[in-house]
Amino acid sequence: MxxxxxxxxxxxxxxxxxxxxxxxxxxxxxxxxxxxxxVVPQINSQKLTVAIGTDHGGVDLKEILKQHMINLGYEVIDCGTHTKDAVDYPDIARAVAEQVASGKAWRGVIIDGAGIGSCIAANKVPGIRAALCYDHATAVNSREHNNANVLTLGAGLTGANLAQQILKTWLETDFGGGRHAKRVDKITAIEKACLESGK
Structure with a gap:
């Protein structure tokens, strides 16, 4: 060894x-x-907190990913749901996104059937840059280029093993800064302008 x-x-x-x-x-x-x-976050000296949530379609995957993050050394905030009784994904997406936007969580993970609806809903919360990732390349790109702070996954499209690989890559990839920082700043400026104009 x-x-x-x-x-x-x-x-x-x-x-x-x-x-x-x-x-x-x-x-x-x-x-x-x-x-x-x-690239690996310094989680030994201070545990980073990740919020996670799912609708009824991703309960099993949420439990697997939750344990995976705990094993990696992260603190986890579980925003539900905890049963397979039907719930609406926008409610879960908002709960996770608000944990991140408020600073209570470092990053967030949201699961639904395809990951698309949760991504759309989370991105309505000011300060959130949610990205739907489905492989290693999209996980790296969303962090390195876009500084995504919320990851969305489709439980109906992504198996547990791949989802764990995507999550680990996404959590451990740093924002690249440089030319990407200017572009992320422009995203933030759009959000700010819309909030100020009430649109």
Whole structure:
């Protein structure tokens, strides 16, 4: 069984690899290299909280993903539902989105049959950037390019194993910033302008 690497060791490996790739000397002091941070959130020193909710169509998947997040070291706020009795997905989407918008949760996860309706509903809550993801690439893109703070999944379209992979990738992918930050700022500006004009 291999020994677990410490964060400092990982950062040093990344630093050396980047230096070698860029052809820099080991002593080079390049700010972009010095500012490199691991993609995995620092959940050992402070647990991050994720809100999760589902309509009746995703109760089983919610329980699997909830346990998956707990195993990864996250705190979880369960916004329901807890039975397979019919409920309306907009109510659940709003409950999760408001946890994120208020700052009570770091991020949110919403499940319904296809993931589409919950995504639409969550995006009506100011401050929310919800993204429907269905594979590794969309999970990475939604975080890296769009700084999505809510993930929606379709229980009827995504199996439990794939959903766990998508969720882990989505939680551990950082926002890329740079040119993407300008575009996310424009999304926020649209939202602000609409709120101010009452539209």
């Amino acid at each position: 291999s020994a677990k690497l410490e964060d400092k060791e990982i950062q040093e490996i990344v630093r050396r690899t980047v230096h070698q790739t860029l052809g820099l000397s080991a002593e080079s002091n390049v700010s972009t290299i010095d500012s490199l941070k691991p």
